[in-house]
Amino acid sequence: METTAAGYRGVWARLRRNPMGMIGLIMLVVAIGVAVLAPWISPYDPHAVTRVNILDIYQPPSPAHWFGTDDAGRDVLSNFLYGARVSLTVGFFASFISVTVGGLIGISAGFLGGRTEGILMRFTDIMLVIPDLPLAVVIVALTKPSLTNIILVIGLLGWTGTARLVRAQTLSVKQRKFVVRARAIGAGNSYIIRRHIFPLVLPLIVVNTVLVISLAILNESTLSFLGLGDPATLSWGQMLNYAFTRGAMSAGAWWALVVPGFGIVWVVLSCTLLGQGLEQALNPRLTTHHLAADRTLKNLPRWELEPTPVEQAGNV
Amino acid sequence: MHRSSYLAGKLGWAAFTILFVIVLNFFLFRILPGDPARAGIRDPRLTAQAQQAIRERFGLDQPVINCFESLNPLTLGNCAVNPLDTQFFIYASNLLRGELGISYHTNRPVLDILGERLWNTLLLIGAGQVLAIVLGMAVGVLAAWKAHTPVDYTALGFSLLAWSLPTFWLGIILLFWGSTYLGLPIGGKVTPGMVYANSWEQLADLARHLFLPSLTYTIVFLGEYMLIMRSTLVDVLSEDYILTAKAKGLTHFQILKDHALKNAMLPMVTIIALNLGFTVAGAVQIESVFSWPGLGGAIFEAVNRRDYPMLQGAFLLLAISVIVANLIADLLYGYLDPRVQAD
Amino acid sequence: MMTEVTPHAHKQPLLEVKRLSVDYVDPSQPPAQALRDLTFTLHRGEALGVVGESGCGKSTLMLALMRLLPAAGRIVGGSVRLDDIELLALSEREMAALRWKRLAMIFQGAMNALNPVRTVGDQIAEAIRLHEDASDARALDRRVGELLDLVGIAASRRNQYPFQYSGGMRQRAMIAMALACSPDIVIADEPTTALDVMIQAQILQLLADLRRQLNLSILLVTHDLGIVAELCDRVLVMYGGALAEYAGVDAIYNAPAHPYTQELLKAFPDPTRPLQRLASIPGSPPRLNDLPPGCRFAPRCPQVFDRCHLTPPRVYAITSDHLASCFLVETQQTRGARHE
Numbered sequence: 001m002e003t004t005a006a007g008y009r010g011v012w013a014r015l016r017r018n019p020m021g022m023i024g025l026i027m028l029v030v031a032i033g034v035a036v037l038a039p040w041i042s043p044y045d046p047h048a049v050t051r052v053n054i055l056d057i058y059q060p061p062s063p064a065h066w067f068g069t070d071d072a073g074r075d076v077l078s079n080f081l082y083g084a085r086v087s088l089t090v091g092f093f094a095s096f097i098s099v100t101v102g103g104l105i106g107i108s109a110g111f112l113g114g115r116t117e118g119i120l121m122r123f124t125d126i127m128l129v130i131p132d133l134p135l136a137v138v139i140v141a142l143t144k145p146s147l148t149n150i151i152l153v154i155g156l157l158g159w160t161g162t163a164r165l166v167r168a169q170t171l172s173v174k175q176r177k178f179v180v181r182a183r184a185i186g187a188g189n190s191y192i193i194r195r196h197i198f199p200l201v202l203p204l205i206v207v208n209t210v211l212v213i214s215l216a217i218l219n220e221s222t223l224s225f226l227g228l229g230d231p232a233t234l235s236w237g238q239m240l241n242y243a244f245t246r247g248a249m250s251a252g253a254w255w256a257l258v259v260p261g262f263g264i265v266w267v268v269l270s271c272t273l274l275g276q277g278l279e280q281a282l283n284p285r286l287t288t289h290h291l292a293a294d295r296t297l298k299n300l301p302r303w304e305l306e307p308t309p310v311e312q313a314g315n316v
Numbered sequence: 317m318h319r320s321s322y323l324a325g326k327l328g329w330a331a332f333t334i335l336f337v338i339v340l341n342f343f344l345f346r347i348l349p350g351d352p353a354r355a356g357i358r359d360p361r362l363t364a365q366a367q368q369a370i371r372e373r374f375g376l377d378q379p380v381i382n383c384f385e386s387l388n389p390l391t392l393g394n395c396a397v398n399p400l401d402t403q404f405f406i407y408a409s410n411l412l413r414g415e416l417g418i419s420y421h422t423n424r425p426v427l428d429i430l431g432e433r434l435w436n437t438l439l440l441i442g443a444g445q446v447l448a449i450v451l452g453m454a455v456g457v458l459a460a461w462k463a464h465t466p467v468d469y470t471a472l473g474f475s476l477l478a479w480s481l482p483t484f485w486l487g488i489i490l491l492f493w494g495s496t497y498l499g500l501p502i503g504g505k506v507t508p509g510m511v512y513a514n515s516w517e518q519l520a521d522l523a524r525h526l527f528l529p530s531l532t533y534t535i536v537f538l539g540e541y542m543l544i545m546r547s548t549l550v551d552v553l554s555e556d557y558i559l560t561a562k563a564k565g566l567t568h569f570q571i572l573k574d575h576a577l578k579n580a581m582l583p584m585v586t587i588i589a590l591n592l593g594f595t596v597a598g599a600v601q602i603e604s605v606f607s608w609p610g611l612g613g614a615i616f617e618a619v620n621r622r623d624y625p626m627l628q629g630a631f632l633l634l635a636i637s638v639i640v641a642n643l644i645a646d647l648l649y650g651y652l653d654p655r656v657q658a659d
Numbered sequence: 660m661m662t663e664v665t666p667h668a669h670k671q672p673l674l675e676v677k678r679l680s681v682d683y684v685d686p687s688q689p690p691a692q693a694l695r696d697l698t699f700t701l702h703r704g705e706a707l708g709v710v711g712e713s714g715c716g717k718s719t720l721m722l723a724l725m726r727l728l729p730a731a732g733r734i735v736g737g738s739v740r741l742d743d744i745e746l747l748a749l750s751e752r753e754m755a756a757l758r759w760k761r762l763a764m765i766f767q768g769a770m771n772a773l774n775p776v777r778t779v780g781d782q783i784a785e786a787i788r789l790h791e792d793a794s795d796a797r798a799l800d801r802r803v804g805e806l807l808d809l810v811g812i813a814a815s816r817r818n819q820y821p822f823q824y825s826g827g828m829r830q831r832a833m834i835a836m837a838l839a840c841s842p843d844i845v846i847a848d849e850p851t852t853a854l855d856v857m858i859q860a861q862i863l864q865l866l867a868d869l870r871r872q873l874n875l876s877i878l879l880v881t882h883d884l885g886i887v888a889e890l891c892d893r894v895l896v897m898y899g900g901a902l903a904e905y906a907g908v909d910a911i912y913n914a915p916a917h918p919y920t921q922e923l924l925k926a927f928p929d930p931t932r933p934l935q936r937l938a939s940i941p942g943s944p945p946r947l948n949d950l951p952p953g954c955r956f957a958p959r960c961p962q963v964f965d966r967c968h969l970t971p972p973r974v975y976a977i978t979s980d981h982l983a984s985c986f987l988v989e990t991q992q993t994r995g996a997r998h999e
Contacts, residue, residue, distance in 0.1 A: 126336050128590065131638050133597035134615055134631050141619045141627065142348035218482055222601055225484050226616055237482075244488055244605070249502070254492060261485035269480035276476070288730040289553035291568050292463050556771035563725055563766075564786045564836075565758035574785070578776050654776055654820045 021277015027270030086235035097155025106166025214271035417625035437610030444533025456545025478539030487605035503607035589645030672700035679737035691947035708887030780817025827858035899955035
């Protein structure tokens with residue numbers, strides 16, 4: 001089987017030589033580090049109860065507040081560092097749900113085939129067409145906007161792409177000799193899926209997860225920006241919502257608008273780069289084509305030919 | 317495949333999907349707290365007569381559907397009622413007559429408001445989408461042709477960055493920059509209270525308002541279309557028939573124009589259609605940032621004003637628009653691919 | 660052992676390839692020597708079969724002649740002359756003008772060699788428009804019809820797409836397209852693989868007829884010695900990117916000098932002895948980026964001796980038009996000389 005430990009080492013070796021993937025990985029590690037260490041590296045405690053002083057609102061960056069203050073006079077840097085926790089939490093949990101649901105649907109559809117596949121894929125097609133964000137907005141607006149609800153909604157709406165990919169991969173794995181042989185000798189479905197299908201679909205799921213995380217984080221920030229964030233937390237999207245709706249524009253407080261957005265871009269970009277790198281490491285394929293080929297004469301020597309060996313041989 | 321059966325299949329599928337959305341739209345609002353009809357009869361913004369009118373119009377005295385008196389809280393009911401007397405059927409027949417309810421906020425029929433707004437959304441999406449597709453494909457072709465050269469890497473880097481930008485945030489930044497340094501309007505579709513001397517002036521005012529939102533749109537989607545075009549075209553350029561074309565003595569330009577682009581367009585159309593959901597998500601965000609009076613903005617406003625009939629109507633219209641756009645893409649595909657049109 | 664080529668032997672050849680060498684470069688590995696010092700000629704009206712296992716450099720040779728090598732391919736030495744034109748010295752633009760007009764190609768697997776979204780007639784007309792005066796639309800249309808007719812396709816099917824053709828018809832259409840500009844040389848790369856036996860025979864017959872009718876020169880690349888016997892005058896046997904044996908078709912079949920040719924012939928079913936067991940050559944072709952120091956065939960050769968492992972053999976002439984790259988030839992010749 002291809003997915004031996006040696007196979008995974010090969011993927012890692014290729015990833016290490018892939019600049020995009022490595023940059024993404026480092027960026028993601030930094031983001032996770034910030035989220036974990038937020039309480040120790042933040043200059044202020046965003047949860048501390050303080051009285052708002054009108055003079056503290058939208059203060060520009062200064063030695064006391066490196067990234068200035070927000071609409072309530074709080075330190076933007078501290079909010080920013082803590083905000084990483086919310087974004088990453090939503091990203092990881094929501095994508096876990098999406099990938100689990102999508103993976104289950106994709107593997108069942110691809111492996112079982114027939115009617116089950118027809119119904120599952122028709123359902124996937126419908127869900128693919130219904131625009132997720134408006135639907136997410138409707139559901140979160142009708143229920144209580146809490147972190148759990150946001151995670152559930154994003155997770156349960158974001159599985160369609162995974163399901164299609166996993167199904168396609170399952171279909172191709174199913175044709176492999178060792179699977180056909182396992183079925184022929186009467187191995188049970190769940191055994192074949194666990195031992196043969198899943199290990200070969202897993203790499204694809206990993207790549208996909210990284211991309212689903214970035215989508216989940218984008219969706220969380222959008223919902224929060226639209227005013228549907230959990231009021232008990234302060235995510236980057238909510239920071240932008242507060243700044244945008246509470247006069248940061250007219251106050252010229254660019255720091256309150258730029259800094260949280262930078263966080264979102266950082267995390268999403270890290271996942272995107274890592275995903276691209278992983279994909280190239282898993283499917284190293286020749287990406288050159290017929291029009292990229294007109295360099296064939298680069299090393300051509302001058303046409304000063306020695307007498308050919310044929311002529312010499314002719315004299316024997 | 318025969319064109320007529322292809323057409324019929326696609327039309328049937330679209331109709332089924334729309335039906336599914338209608339059913340979903342009904343039950344979503346009945347199951348989750350915040351049923352627009354029942355919320356309406358408690359909404360203080362409505363008069364007693366208006367509330368009575370809602371009660372009758374939505375058949376609120378009737379069971380939700382056979383066997384269920386109500387879904388939230390869940391109350392079982394009589395299964396033998398005439399289906400025509402259930403709320404679901406009344407909802408469906410209202411829908412057929414274009415009856416989407418009354419906006420709590422404006423007290424106007426939801427359909428009238430959304431009807432006006434649909435065109436604004438189409439204008440915004442149209443402008444941004446056309447620019448993004450044309451530019452994205454052009455850069456994508458260039459990147460694919462020059463694959464693995466600095467040109468390609470630059471385009472790739474830009475696209476990945478653009479893809480990672482939250483649409484609303486890019487909108488905010490551009491709005492901040494445009495209104496501060498370029499004197500562009502901070503939102504809306506027209507300058508309030510402005511009197512136009514002629515229609516050119518009116519058009520110029522519209523263009524000034526449209527500029528930043530469509531720029532945001534273009535940047536966000538440009539990267540995506542470029543990435544898709546690039547990878548599709550690299551695949552096409554690796555095909556045998558490109559080698560044939562080269563062997564025939566065609567130049568790169570001729571090969572791209574006459575042999576590669578049409579083949580690359582087929583997957584492009586499909587992928588653009590699959591991305592319509594993102595297009596709509598983009599519209600919601602951009603219209604919210606720029607106060608653009610479109611369908612996406614309607615969703616944002618409806619959420620903030622707890623205007624449930626508006627929310628329900630806007631979602632339904634958005635979903636149906638996406639399904640219809642998808643159908644158009646499918647039909648376009650059928651037109652482009654000779655394997656479909658052969659009769 | 661006289662072949663019908665001999666009358667041309669003293670005339671100037673149409674195509675003269677000398678010591679052509681091609682590398683495939685890969686940054687993480689030593690370059691693969693896909694073609695080494697290949698020398699042969701092709702006369703007007705002659706059909707030359709290029710034979711060898713897959714990976715022996717046949718296709719590389721075809722692509723190098725057309726200068727259509729993939730991005731990793733580098734022509735590192737040699738000369739390709741068409742009449743008095745040195746093809747390797749032309750600019751890309753000059754080469755493009757010459758492609759199809761003088762050297763046309765029939766690709767392997769016509770399924771993908773034709774553009775799926777353009778009609779067959781349109782793709783044939785394109786070649787003519789590109790290289791000839793095609794201002795007269797009606798004349799162009801007539802010419803496309805004639806070409807399809809020539810290969811046995813009803814002219815009325817010109818407006819159909821490749822997917823509406825059967826495999827054999829696609830290959831015929833490909834041949835019609837190759838003939839569109841009346842080229843001097845047609846290079847056919849495995850023109851009948853992926854076709855069933857009946858269709859194979861039809862296509863080969865078609866090529867043979869067209870060759871006689873149009874006095875074409877054909878370079879036929881194949882791994883099937885049966886096809887070569889039917890269609891070709893001379894045969895170039897390649898092994899590991901280099902010449903193994905080069906001779907008239909009779910000499911190759913009746914007096915093969917190179918052990919590789921002998922083994923290939925054993926692997927080829929002899930219709931006169933139907934019950935003979937088909938032999939296959941044990942081992943696999945050499946890795947082109949890790950060639951043995953001596954003869955490339957030495958590791959698999961049944962007649963190998965010490966010297967074969969030390970230095971690569973030169974190309975020896977058995978007669979003026981029978982060449983082989985094997986030490987056995989030299990040994991026999993010197994022995995023969997001693998006997999005299």
